[in-house]
Every structure is written in structure tokens, then in C-alpha cells.
Amino acid sequence: MKNISLETLKEMFLKSFERIDAEKEEINKINVFPVPDQDTGTNLAKTLEGIKKSIEGKNFQNSKELAKAILEGALNSAQGNVGVIFTGFLAGFFSNINENPINAKKLAEAFERGKEKAFKSILEPKEGTILDVIKATSEVFKEKAEKEENIINIFKEAIEKAKEALLATKEKMEILKRANVVDAGGLGFLMILESFLESLEGEKKEVKKEKMPSEKVKRIIQILSHRYEIVALIENPKVKEEEVKEKLKNLGNSLDIVQIKNKMKIHIHTDYPEEVKKEIKNFGKIEELREEDMAKEVVGEPSVKKVSIGIVTEDVASILPKILEKYQIEIAKTKFEWPELEKIEGENIYQKIKKAYEMEIETRPKTSQAMPKDYLEAFKKQLQKFEKVLCLTLTSKLSGCYNSAIQAREMLSKKDQERVFIFDTLNGVAGQALFVLRAIELIQEQREIEEIIEELKKLIPKIHTxxxxxxxxxxxxxxxxxxxxxxxxxxxxxxxxxxxxxxxx
Structure with a gap:
């Protein structure tokens, strides 16, 4: 095979998810570095699943379109050290894949750039990790592509070198040697390479169960250097990767950063989660933030801090449809009555009012608050999807919306009433919309609802319409x-x- 087609490249990534998802527990059980939380396989599977969802069942016109979808899926879904490092590899790999088909030299260049970006994504690259396996693979492609055109033959040689590099990780890192395991991330990358080769050869093969040091894991006592893992996705970052490293390097370790176009993924282990989150807030808009207590994860207790809050507001806040959809916001509709509405020319209500004035129409439009049943329906929908509900109402000084929301909450069961929080914004229209947008930001930062309400209260004297x-x-x-x-x-x-x-x- 001299070239990789667009469809084959797509199939390679779909196959890699199947392989990792099927064998993630094999990877998990040898995960002792940087912390023994046994989630490397799971994190890599989640990253690849994001790619799968971005490309499966879709048609792409060229490699550039496919690369964009793969990178978006990986960046949005990347979890843990391995997920962010692998996403960094992909960012480099696809940086120059912009034409079809892909030959051996183009592939060699992609692996070289992937290696460089993977190393760059880590604050302190170490030997004995997934980086060794990536490096070995890249070196084979770089050397062989100068003489060999058959991509399958190069892949076979690269995989053999990757296996050697993987086995050598145990000797390069003391913690791996003591536990009698190879690097879990490196094993995951090797499996991905093997799934790539399977796609190129076009037939499913039995995976050889080769005897590796990882088959007899020695349980050892490990002390966590840092307790918490923070993973954040930043949209439109205001700072460069180097500045992020400088700001966070003294707050923990295992710091990985990858930026692709207008999004940046940050991963860090820390003992100061609040300080880290405070710094991250200054980097740009937080699209997603995940905090995990690794001490609890190691012993099998629920470890991920997850805030689940749904928002309800009124249509007069004029929130854009794409925001309503993205953050699953429910709307309680206010009432607008005007019998002449349909008879008057105009594309929107403002044009119709202007025309009515000119025509000297005597009747006037009447508005009234959303009814309790409107809020009740919205509350019930959100309670099915979220643990808690935050209702942000039009100011009670001008409307009865707040009272309608209070009445609707009284119609719920006692248990559900405790899950619904109603906040009077004391603002209207554009001002009310600012409260909704701020609430979204605070929810994305994983703030608890009581803290969100306190933050919103501080906004009231600052917003003027x-x-x-x-x-x-x-x-x-x-x-x-x-x-x-x-x-x-x-x-x-x-x-x-x-x-x-x-x-x-």
C-alpha cells in the first residue's frame, strides 16, 4: 500500500476506539504512574470516543475536513494525562495533513510533528512514558520512508520498535520496575498503532497475547504527590501556552497543555484546586471543568466533583437559540395579546408597533407574566435532566414572573421543591440576559448552587439598563x-x- 485514502484514515481512528474500549481494563490495571488511579485506559477510550462521535457516519471532502473533526472530538473529550498528551500528538500529526491521499513520506512527517507536539504539551517530559513509544514510532517512519513506499511494511517495523520501547519503560522508571509493569499510556499508544495496521490490512486479526512484565503486577504502596486532578477546556484563550505553564507550574505537577485553534485543554495534578481554578478563570472562557479527588478514586469511592444545574428563565431575556440548545435552558413564555397583530405589516413586533402608531390604531398590545403552569412544566423537564434547577426571573418590580415561579415550585413534591432555586434578577431583558450568561459561566466552573446565587447577588448593584x-x-x-x-x-x-x-x- 503506497497511499492511505480518506476513508481508510477515518477507519483507522474508528478501529482504534474499538480496540482501546475493548481492552481499557488491561491498560487500567497496570496504571501506576503518575498516580495509581487505574484510569489510563478509560481516559484514552473517552478521548477516542469523542473522535468516534465526531466522524462516524459523516462524509468528508478532504483530509483537512476529517482532521478538523478528529481534533475537535479529541480536544473536547480528552481526559487525564494520556488523553491530553495523545491529543497533543494528534495536533502535530494533522498539522500538515491537508491533501489526499497520504503517502509514506507524508505519514513520516505527520508522526515527526506529532512527536514534537506531544513533547511540547508536557511541562516536564520524562523517559519511561508514552513519549518513548511515540518517539520510537516516529524514528522508524522517518528512517524507512526515505526508501520504502509500502506503508504497511513501515507500520510493521514501527510496531516492533514501539514494543521494544514499551518494554524498556519498565527499566527507565523506578516505580514501573517496582510494580513490574510497563507504562500504561505507552501500552495504549501501541494498541492504537496495531489497530491502525489492522485497518490498513483490511482484515481483523487475533490479538497476540504476548507475555509482558505487566502480566504479573506487583502491588506496591504509593503516596500521592498531589491529591486533585483538574481538567479544563478553555474557549478563546487570552494567554499563550507558555504563560499558562508559568502560572500553574508551582501549583502542582503532571501539567499538560494543548491548544488547537481557539480552544485550549489544561490538565494538572494539584493540592490547591481552588487556586488552580482561580488562575484558569483568567485564561479565557471556561467551556468545561472537571475536578477529581484521586485519593477517593484510588480506593474506589466516587471521586469526580460534578455540578448538575439546569437553568430556567423567560423568553424576554432574549437568549440566543444556540445558547438555549447548548446549555439545555428551558423557557417560560410571557404572554403577549394584541388582536390586530396579524393584520399589521412588519417583519417583527417592533416594526408592527411602529406601523400601528402611524395608522393611529387605538388598541394597544397587552403583556402579562408567564403563568405558574409554564414554570411548572419547565421545572419538571429540568428536574429530569439535572440534580438542581436555577430559575432566573424578570424583575419583580415590573412583572409578576417571580411570583409565578414561586407558585410553581409550591406545586412540586416536597423533595423536588428543595431542588429548585428561584432568583429575582431585579433586571429585565438585556440585564436579565447577563445574569443567565454569568450563571452559565459559574456552572461551567463547577460552582455549587449556593455559591452561584451569592455571586449573582453581587451583580445586582453593578448592572444598569x-x-x-x-x-x-x-x-x-x-x-x-x-x-x-x-x-x-x-x-x-x-x-x-x-x-x-x-x-x-
Whole structure:
């Protein structure tokens, strides 16, 4: 085989997930470095599963499209040291894969760049790890691709060298030697290479059960150097990778960082989770944050800190549909009654109000708060998906929405009432939307609901809503300002003055 087609490249990654998912426990049981939490196989499987979901059942026009999907899936799903390092490898591997088909020299260059990026993603690269296996593979491809065109033959040689490098990890790291195991991440990478070769050869093979030092694991006593694992996904990072390393290097170890386009994945082991999270907040928008107590994980207790909070708000907050969908926000709809609505021309409600004013229509639109049944339905939906519900209402100074939400909560069972928290934003429309967006950020930071509410309370005196009218006729027509106020605004605008109006309590 001289070239790898687009479809074959896609199949290689689908096969790698199947292999790792099937044998993740074999990898887990030899996981003693950097901590004996026995999750390396699981973390690698989760990373590959993210790739699978991004590419399975989809058609791609070229390698660039496929690479983008693979990298997005890996970065969003990467967990643990191994997941972030492997994602770093992929970022380098695909950095120059932009044309079809892929020949041996192109593949050799991809492995070389993957190796470089994998090493770069780690603050302190160590021998005796997955990096050794990646390096050995890259060296074979670099050497053989100069003379050999058959990719399958090169893969076979690379796998043999990767096995040698893997077996040597036990001698390079004292902790592996004492436990009589090879590096778990290295074993995972070897399995991925073997699944790649299987895809290239086009037939399923029996996996040889070769005798390895890892078959007789010695249980040893290990002390965790750091108790907590933090994994964060940052969107639109404000800082470079080197600056992140500098900020976090003294707060723990096992620091891995990978950035792909506008997203950055950060992994660290620490004894200071709150300080780490505080620093991470300054790096950019937190899209996802995971905190795990590795001391609990080692003994089999629930270890991942997981905040599960669903949001309910009203349609007047005008949250974008893509945000509603992404964060599964439920909406309680306020009421708008106006019999003439359908008869008046205009693409939206604002144009229709302006037209109605010009036509001197006497009837006025009427608005009223969302009904308790609207909130009740929204609460029930969120309680099925989340452990707790946070309802952010339109200000009680202008609307009865807050009271409707309170009544709806009373209709729930006693147990469910304790899971629903109602917060009066004391703001409306754009101001209310800011509370929703801030709540999303705090939930992504894994804050508990009581802490979120305290943070939101601090926002109330800081948010002010001001209005500036292009033409006051709409606000006058629906009765929000008087005719006298509207006339004053018109006079001032003739003088090139644009008055601001503030919504007060």
C-alpha cells in the first residue's frame, strides 16, 4: 500500500476506539504512574470516543475536513494525562495533513510533528512514558520512508520498535520496575498503532497475547504527590501556552497543555484546586471543568466533583437559540395579546408597533407574566435532566414572573421543591440576559448552587439598563412613556441631543 485514502484514515481512528474500549481494563490495571488511579485506559477510550462521535457516519471532502473533526472530538473529550498528551500528538500529526491521499513520506512527517507536539504539551517530559513509544514510532517512519513506499511494511517495523520501547519503560522508571509493569499510556499508544495496521490490512486479526512484565503486577504502596486532578477546556484563550505553564507550574505537577485553534485543554495534578481554578478563570472562557479527588478514586469511592444545574428563565431575556440548545435552558413564555397583530405589516413586533402608531390604531398590545403552569412544566423537564434547577426571573418590580415561579415550585413534591432555586434578577431583558450568561459561566466552573446565587447577588448593584430611542413613538404607543416624555425626547433629538433613560427599581 503506497497511499492511505480518506476513508481508510477515518477507519483507522474508528478501529482504534474499538480496540482501546475493548481492552481499557488491561491498560487500567497496570496504571501506576503518575498516580495509581487505574484510569489510563478509560481516559484514552473517552478521548477516542469523542473522535468516534465526531466522524462516524459523516462524509468528508478532504483530509483537512476529517482532521478538523478528529481534533475537535479529541480536544473536547480528552481526559487525564494520556488523553491530553495523545491529543497533543494528534495536533502535530494533522498539522500538515491537508491533501489526499497520504503517502509514506507524508505519514513520516505527520508522526515527526506529532512527536514534537506531544513533547511540547508536557511541562516536564520524562523517559519511561508514552513519549518513548511515540518517539520510537516516529524514528522508524522517518528512517524507512526515505526508501520504502509500502506503508504497511513501515507500520510493521514501527510496531516492533514501539514494543521494544514499551518494554524498556519498565527499566527507565523506578516505580514501573517496582510494580513490574510497563507504562500504561505507552501500552495504549501501541494498541492504537496495531489497530491502525489492522485497518490498513483490511482484515481483523487475533490479538497476540504476548507475555509482558505487566502480566504479573506487583502491588506496591504509593503516596500521592498531589491529591486533585483538574481538567479544563478553555474557549478563546487570552494567554499563550507558555504563560499558562508559568502560572500553574508551582501549583502542582503532571501539567499538560494543548491548544488547537481557539480552544485550549489544561490538565494538572494539584493540592490547591481552588487556586488552580482561580488562575484558569483568567485564561479565557471556561467551556468545561472537571475536578477529581484521586485519593477517593484510588480506593474506589466516587471521586469526580460534578455540578448538575439546569437553568430556567423567560423568553424576554432574549437568549440566543444556540445558547438555549447548548446549555439545555428551558423557557417560560410571557404572554403577549394584541388582536390586530396579524393584520399589521412588519417583519417583527417592533416594526408592527411602529406601523400601528402611524395608522393611529387605538388598541394597544397587552403583556402579562408567564403563568405558574409554564414554570411548572419547565421545572419538571429540568428536574429530569439535572440534580438542581436555577430559575432566573424578570424583575419583580415590573412583572409578576417571580411570583409565578414561586407558585410553581409550591406545586412540586416536597423533595423536588428543595431542588429548585428561584432568583429575582431585579433586571429585565438585556440585564436579565447577563445574569443567565454569568450563571452559565459559574456552572461551567463547577460552582455549587449556593455559591452561584451569592455571586449573582453581587451583580445586582453593578448592572444598569439604559435606553436610547431612535424614535420614541413605539414606547409611547404601548404606554411605556407618556406623550409629554415622548415630545421632550423629540425636541432634544432635533437639537442633536440623545437622552438616555434608565430603568430604576
Amino acid at each position: 439604559y435606553l436610547i430611542f431612535q424614535d420614541p413613538k413605539g414606547a409611547e404607543f404601548i404606554g411605556r412613556i407618556t406623550k409629554s416624555q415622548a415630545n421632550w425626547i423629540r425636541r432634544m433629538k432635533k437639537l442633536k441631543l440623545h437622552p438616555l433613560m434608565k430603568i430604576k427599581d
